[in-house]
Amino acid sequence: MPKNALLKTDEIGVFALGGLGEVGKNTYVYEIKDQIFIVDAGILFPDDDLLGIDYVIPDYTYLKENEERIVGLFITHGHEDHIGGIPYLLKQVKIPRIYASGIAVDLIEYKLGEHKDLRVPKIEEYKSYYSYNFKGVDISFIRLNHSIPDMFGIVFRTEQGPIFHTGDFKIDYTPVGPHAEYDKLANLGQEGTLLLVSDSTNAEQEGLIQSESKVGKSINELFTRINGRIIIATFASNLYRIQQIIEASELTGRKVAVFGRSMERAIEAGQQSGYIKPRKGTFASVDELNRYRLEETCILVTGSQGEPLAALSRIANGSHRQIKTVKGDTVIFSSSPIPGNQDPINKTINLLFRNDVNVITHGPITDTHTSGHGSGPDLKLMLTLIKPKFFIPMHGEHRMLKHHRGLAIECGVSEENILIMDNGDVAALTKDTIRQAGKVQASDVYIDGTGIGNIGSHVLRERKILSEEGLFSVVLSIDSNKKTLVTDPTVISRGFIYMKGNEELTSSLASDVKKLVLEQLPKKSYNELNLKQSIIELLTDKIYDITLRKPMIIPIIMHLGIN
Ligand SMILES: [Zn+2]
Ligand SMILES: [Zn+2]
Structure with a gap:
């Protein structure tokens, strides 16, 4: 009998503790030959109706109870909805090793440095051509494109056949940075993939998702057109975007000053890893900035989501110590609202308008942003390349998962071979069958500001x-x-x-x-x-x-x- 009572001998268990029915707290579990492989450990940023709650994390009870069977935590990429839960997981569960790559390693190390008294396991930095073997289970990686560098899908080669967990991805034929490894995807399809577990975030979108490099061009055009000072906000994790903003500034003869802790931190990490490559003298301190005319400057800030304490919000409401807006400034949001953040963003925009500042948000006329998640056609390309026998849509709210199922059927996956699951539902997989085997505990755990105690x-x-x-x-x-x-x-x-x-x-x-x-x-x-x-x-x-x-x-x- 396998040690998970829900599974029969030779069955593989697949379930999520977070990530199904929601966009956030991605935490997936693969049980193969009684070994537990965890993929990602994310947090969820809650809606406004969870008052005073900073994060939601999964219930780790199952992992705690089966601690001795855990082989490792495998991280696909460095976004908070994939790594933000790591400190809380480590607090409760002994993890022998964390496997992560590139910029994700820096972000995890930095995060763990902020949490004292943690049993921090060794962080093994994998490369896209590495593979690891755990008692007959072979693990390898496939580089894909996303809105943060170093995003890898994870391949489990099992006795029953290969399983592919995509992580977050979009198809970008002209990415900033390295291309996705499409050849590996095609080879996996040739091999005959048993199960595909794939990102559903933009399953409902039909149009193509803009290439990241196209956004760079449109930022260049904007920077050329704008006469006064530019204040631009984007996600600190999108190092490609930050580099494009730096290049646009250099192109138009602007000095760049950076405000906001997470942005400063990202730029530091990005320069170490080579994703951020400013020319000498591009970055300027506030004092240096004051020596230049306004139209020769660009201010790069956090706060694209209207976060009340972020640099942009403080600049907008006049409480920023160093930067005051002046008439003729242009504020660019190189971002799109994360669901639930529209209200605080509108508040910031209104304040900016009060200050007679021009505001440019992402829209049909100005491409200041693109999504990191593939739309319908991208997801179909993945399904077509991988040609999976069984399919579980992940990383999405229920309607996104259902939409993704529709796409899979269009691409030739049989309807009875697709499982739409909730967090905690366990799929049991053999080389010929997939079934819903039962449930493990998987509720929400709320973390209050201090991170002490659960609410x-x-x-x-x-x-x-x-x-x-x-x-x-x-x-x-x-x-x-x-x-x-x-x-x-x-x-x-x-x-x-x-x-x-x-x-x-x-x-x-x-x-x-x-x-x-x-x-x-x-x-x-x-x-x-x-x-x-x-x-x-x-x-x-x-x-x-x-x-x-x-x-x-x-x-x-x-x-x-x-x-
Ligand atoms: Zn992501
Ligand atoms: Zn994600």
Whole structure:
């Protein structure tokens, strides 16, 4: 019997702890000959309705319980939705080795350096021509193009046949940087691939995804056309884009200054690895920048997603110490909104307009950005080259996965050989069959700002009530001996009603509470918990009747004269 009770002898287990039904926290598990291979360990940036939650990570319970069978963690590339969970995974689970390549190694090392007291395993830096063997399972890599350098798909050669996990990719015939290894993909197809697990993010898009080098051309054109100072925001991880911005600046005689910690860090790593190649004297400090005319400068910043503390947001709201906008500045967003970020981005754009700044966002007229994920035609090319017998769409919300299934059927994969799964669903695979074998634990774990402790759903519910309905508190001073109130109840409200101008409402609520307390206090059955509960009930009803709102109600009872 295999050690995963859901699997039969000779079956391979494939499941996700994160990444299915969502774009984020990609964490995939392959169980082959009782060995556990983890592919990626990402985080998810939550929607606005998870208040105060910075990240969501997968539940690592299954990995913890099967720790001794883990062979290693294999990283496809350095995006946060693929490496952001590593510190949390290492905190809970012993991982013998991390396999990563190129810029991902730098980003992981930097990330782990920020988390103290971690058992950090050796990070083995693989190259696209390396292979590793684990008791009859052979692992190799295929370079693909994406919006960060060094993205590799992972091939597992098993007794049942090859399995290919694509990672994130798009087809780019004119990439910035090295080409994808299409020959390896075609050879894998020739070999007869058993299972393809492929990126679904842009499965619904029909048009071709623009080449990264085309974006470079359009940035060049913009830089030539714009007369004043340029402030440009992009993703810090897209080193190719950053290099193109540097080249456009050099082409148009602009000095470049960089603001934002993650951008500075990316440029440092990019220069070490050779992806960022500025000419001598291109980068300038703020002091140096001031010696040039505005039209001779370019400011490269973080904050393309409207993040409130990022450089661009602070420049927009005037709180940046070194950079103030002036009339005639142009701000370029070389990015597109990550779902959920449109509101903060709009806020930043509005602030910029207030400052009389020109704003250019990515759109049909100005190609300031392109996606790193292939659209329908790209995904079909992958399916056609690999010609898999079985197919599991991954990395996407449910509708993207379903769309991807449609594309696979169009490309000749039989419908019964395709599994659409949720996180935790285990696929069991033999050389002839695929079936859904059951479920492992795979829920969301919320990480609060500090990263200390996990936040339960009840805390989130409270934050939601507080943010939407506000808080209403009533403070009682009770003389326990005389069983009476020392003073009239005091009412405090935050985010519910403005106290000034609503004195009538608050004093009527306070006197209702007073009446209730004076009734209950002398009773033999009196206890504090019951009193609090009846105050909450009374106020909830009254407040709802008058205002149609349900703020959080907190009675606070202080006892005086206890002997
Ligand atoms: Zn990615
Ligand atoms: Zn991704």
